[in-house]
Amino acid sequence: MKAYGIFAAMTAGLLPVAALAQDQDDEVFLGTIVLEYPTVPGLGEETISVTSDGIALSNPADLSELFVAEPTIAVGSSIPMSQKVYVNGIEENNLAISIDGARQNNKIFHHNTTTLIDPALLKAVRIDPGVAPADAGPGALGGALAYETKDAADLLAPGDTFGGRYKFEYDSNGDVRSNSVSLYGTGGRVEYLGFLKYATGDLREDGDGETIVGSGTDVLSGLGKMAYQTATGSRFELSYERVTDDEARPYRANIGTIIGGRPVPATRPYELERTNVVFSYTKTAPTATWDPTIRLAYSGTELFNDESALSTMQTIRGETTSFSGEASNRFVLGWGTLNAGVDFYSDRASIDYTYLPNAAFDEEAREKLKNLGVFAQMRTNPTEMSKLSFGLRADFQEFTGVDGSKQSEAGLSANISGEVSITDRFSLSGGYSHIWGGLELAENYIMNPAWTYPEDGLEETTADNIYVAASYDVGNWAVDGKVFATQIDNARAAGYGGGPGLTTDVETRGFELGLGTGWDGGFFRAGFARVDTEVDGRNADSYTGNYLTMPMGDFLTFQTAHRLGNGILVGGDAQVAFDYDDTYDPATGGQGPELPGYTVVNAFAEYSPGKIGDLTLRAEINNLFDESYASRATYGQEFDTVVPLREPGRSVRLSAEIVF
Template identity: 45%
Template sequence: MSSDILRALTVSTAMSFFVCPDALAQSAPAREAESRTSSEEEGESPAPGGVTQLDTVVVVDVGAGANATAGADLITIDQEEIDRKKPQDLREVFSGEPQIAVGGAIPSTQKIYVNGVDENNLAVTVDGSRQNNKVFHHNGTYLLDPALLKAASVQAGVAPADAGPAALAGSLGFETKDAVDLLEPGRNFGGFVTGIWDTNSETFTTGVSAFGQQNGFEYLGYINYGHGGNFTSGNGDEMLGTGTDLISGLGKIAYEAVDGHRFELSHEQVRDNALRPYRANVYINRGAEPEVRNYDLQRQNTVFTYTDTTPEGWWDPKIVFAYSRTQIGTLETDRFDPDIVSPTEGATSSFNGKVENRFALDMGSVTAGFDFYNDKADLDYKNATAPFFTDERATNVGAYAQARLEPFDRARISFGGRADHQWFTGVDGTEWKNAGISGNISGEYDLLPEFLTVKAGTSHVWGAVPLAENYLQNPLWTYGGGPEPVTSNNYTAGLEARYNGFTFEANVFRTDISDARLPVFGRGAPVPELTSIRTLDLVSKGWEIGGRYDWDAGFVSVKYADIDADVDDVPADSEIGRYLTTPLGQIIMIGAGYTFDDWGLKVGGDVEIALAYDGTMVRHPTDPTSAKKELPGYEVVNAFLEWTPPSRPNFTLRADALNIFDENYTDRAAYGQDFDGVMPHYDPGRSFRLSATARF
């Protein structure tokens, strides 16, 4: 189906709801303040047939499949914030949080850094499913459509034992929407149609969803499609290979029995298939390689979950079985002969799961269980004369327990540990076994109840042997005496003050990662033979302060983070930091929002300020020979206006003004901008995004 047909279908559907008040009158809920009954004031809502039904309580796991821990450095992007931001990529999801940097100008190249540490060193889940997405270092790791998101949460640095294995620098969890998150009160069926137009790249995105519940069954279907051209940067240059050809979908079915047993199956799939720079996140001219080539990037995630929504005493189980896979297909061109082209495909996959139970105690709870993963990373290099096919595999089984207790009124403490055993298989078929133990403890204490809280935490993590990136695998690799398991130590401390709507926070953090694996295809080997073994040590440290004021109709927030990272005791640059870190320096985030309830109007905006950073001038032994340069500072200002007409509450119009002052910049966490001879992948210049959503 062409984009013109999709555009016409979306616009006509949305406008039909706008111009047909009768249709809206049948489906639009009464305004919340006017529709409450006495039962709703008591926390109940009327259900069809005159039966009184309790409001649905949605429990969102924060972190990577684990509940929050006392004293943790926790950052949560909840449904309310996602609805306010209406993000179109991961960078917009985490806007306003300087501790979380997202590098990459387009969704398929975006990578997340938490406290300066690459997301590959965090325990990352989507709907509880472990993600193993280390495919190609010039691509992003998680091609995730934010339109599907219900919540995103980060436990930076110290993560609990039930967050999963290899939480070296914390945990990161994404959760997608359920039918009950979208249904209007008192209704069993609904849906929406949305259309978005971006003026810079002339990209149109349309999404359609339907969902419902009946007799204990729930279902949700969603599909989103985007198509558009290249965008222009702040200096007016067209950035080749930045067009949009994206399709994503989410399907969920669930059944919840009267006695509380809940079974849910979900499948999510995202595909980006378009021309990109030869190295997708940067422009490098090398010999006969073309300027752009097609990348076919696909990610899928399938999850089965069992829970009991009416737990009693020591019985509160959770069972998860999941399969995730990411693959990239492209053409490799010989640097000296453009006629030698090799179709290449790399894929990573993970079959994983866990079985756990939460034991309720008088002073808190203890969660205990075991988890497993079976990960694989493979590369098919289909050269006509010298093809090769490689893979690395890893299987891990872990057992864990995490206590979350409140020993007395003003103190909360969390501690736990896990033991893991891993079996690793290299490209040459050699097998290695390793085992290790991880532990964590954190807590918080109310120095002044309701006003001032101090918190701190520390952890030691055994991370096993990580798989190598697919596109770097070499069939001639050897492993010497065996790959070394990676380990880490984390330290966090902070203070939070609250008074009459004001909140002030200050945090310091440090992460030490030892023996981090950084394979290279064939250069920089520490021993004469061709080896896959190369390890580095990372230290990422810094501090963050922030203030926020909330009142009934709005908020204002300001946050500042100063983050430095060293690799082998030398300040990191974006080349040596692959899969470890990226140079960040000082970043300031400012945000504000206000709601005019009587008019159905929301306004807001945000500012990102990155200060110039010269820590990249130091050269590492294996860096390219290109001259190095400092990172320039920049200021980017965005604003939005959203209107839901009080007379048509199921229709919403929104306008976003992005990069209002047309700043020419590369976002701070992007790859390659600290080397001369490399053309940065600039971010989009000024753009206006217009959107319309009709709910039925």
């Protein structure tokens, strides 16, 4: 694969359910989705190979654009700091989330995002929907979601020891401007990278020309990495990543307006900071018996609402942190590979509330959770036409409540998946996992220092996942499909007044179809998905489904790109959400209102003039037909008392990047 646009390129699977494992010799078809930027083999190349492997160019500004071509992945909210990702209908906090291998514990406030991340930092995103391997980490109730940031080696051209790049981007909707700079290189056995980006902008408008409340831009993100490699191939790496969002947002950051209810200001300050620090040891020249991964990591997210100048006259600070680690080794055996090891985490969640007029109403509360895990995952090829993966993990937990009470639990998780090629064009696959999630921390903003925990302790959360898939190649076309289901039992749903022991059962099920083809210089793919969601045995609603699921429905996606002979790359995508009426009305206990469908089309052109060095120019028209809509995964669309956050209307985005 040749590089183009110097990291403006993002690769994705040709089909939404195609397995694109990072190491296909070791991985089995899990329905894995991998999005990644290509490694640069040389600078200044003017062509890109867009083949049936499915390379899609993208320039994602937020998570909704990052996953735009995946019909089973939905992103709610039009404001990045309140966006949430749903995989097969399951909210991301029920997945094993990691950034560069570091566990993320970000369940602070149900009105804001759970993992604020700048896509400009990313090299790859890997999603194991539903069935995930045991070495993906603990708590993979609905699968796993792993973000990986860029390394200097991804950016340097062969033979170079130093490089950099500068990028400017402008979006007409909101007058959003962003500047980013990267410097990277190697010296002796040391490798380093530094990245900094700052984006600012005004309020944006929806497709009707109405201002989207709290939609201004004020984001600062950065990444620093340093690695040292010994003569024997031992690699030590330290990375520091941080992103902040500091702007006035809707008072409830994922909702436009609440009609009625207690009076609150239209907006309030939200200062959100997320930090990720990772130290790791690996071998660049492993042997069959020594291929270790040793990692220590710290991740933390802090949210601060300073309402001292508002009528509410309060300040609220929530913080979640996770100290985690892993020590594992990959053994190459005669009949496959075995990855085995231990991992741990120590998570904390806290809330500090100050009511400025009367200190008697001040509150603070904290919960803690520790976990020690032992895991093994076997990957093998029983025959030339088949693959098999199976794994087991045991987790041991200790929970500490806001009152200092303690609870210890332990449980087992198991998974198995396999693929068999019936012919060289037709294959079948399937998988199943039972996950013990154990105990969970409550959301920070609803923790109550007066909670009394159940005498027999909090209930343990478990999940079962299953899928069956098939793939068939017809000439230059590929067709595949998958059916899937996830059942989560006793998911913690604590409430400030309801108590710490409330639980909810969640079920999602659906199917996915994909069709795609590639040609010399281009590709086309289409995907259709139906995702049905339930909470406690009835249709899901977004209130009860906080941190769990949302009403979803039917989605259709298209994506295409083609390299013209003059070096210009053109392409686009379309997303269609169909009308959906399987909703729930808590007021009546019956069916809720129909959620309206929408169609959104985006187009782009990218050009790298060979006579101007390593310069890449890009122009996009997003929401080409100025559709006025709220993303299906956005909170509150089924409630008459909620005005949901709408998505931005038509915008023109221009960018220029130069490599030096």
